[in-house]
Amino acid sequence: MSDHVAYALLVYTGLQIFMVVKALNEGGSGLLPYAALVILVAGIIPACRWFEKRWSDLSDGEAIDPAHASAFRRDAAALWLLAIGLPVALTIVIKAFFAIF
Structure with a gap:
């Protein structure tokens, strides 16, 4: 899971930089x-x-026990969904906010 967390943080941060900050810059400048x-x-x-x-x-x-395999896959999928989905959703919200106002 450590590898998943490390790579997910890199992907999340990269998406934040390129998507969210770009969307915020389009709406205004400054330190926001x-x-x-x-x-x-x-x-x-x-x-x-x-x-x-966890x-x-x-x-x-315990880590190699096949009984934990489905929980591991579920947690890894949730982690990646969070890492990719949160910046995308936030960008959509920001663009919608700037379109309304």
């Missing part, structure tokens, strides 16, 4: 896009730590 980036990246870290903690407490024997 950069402050939003810092807040959003800091906000995802507790969720990633939760995924990491699996790091297992021993090596």
Whole structure:
């Protein structure tokens, strides 16, 4: 899970930089896009730590137990959905907000 968390954080941060900050820059200038980036990246870290903690407490024997395979796949899918879906959803909300106002 550690690898998934590390790569998901990289993807999440990259999407935040290229999608969300660009959308915020289109609506206005100043420090808001950069402050939003810092807040959003800091906000995802507790969720990633939760995924990491859940699996790091297992021993090596428990980690390879086939009984944990479906839970691992579910957690990995949820992590990636969060890492990719949150920046996309936030960009849509920001663009809709600027279109209305």
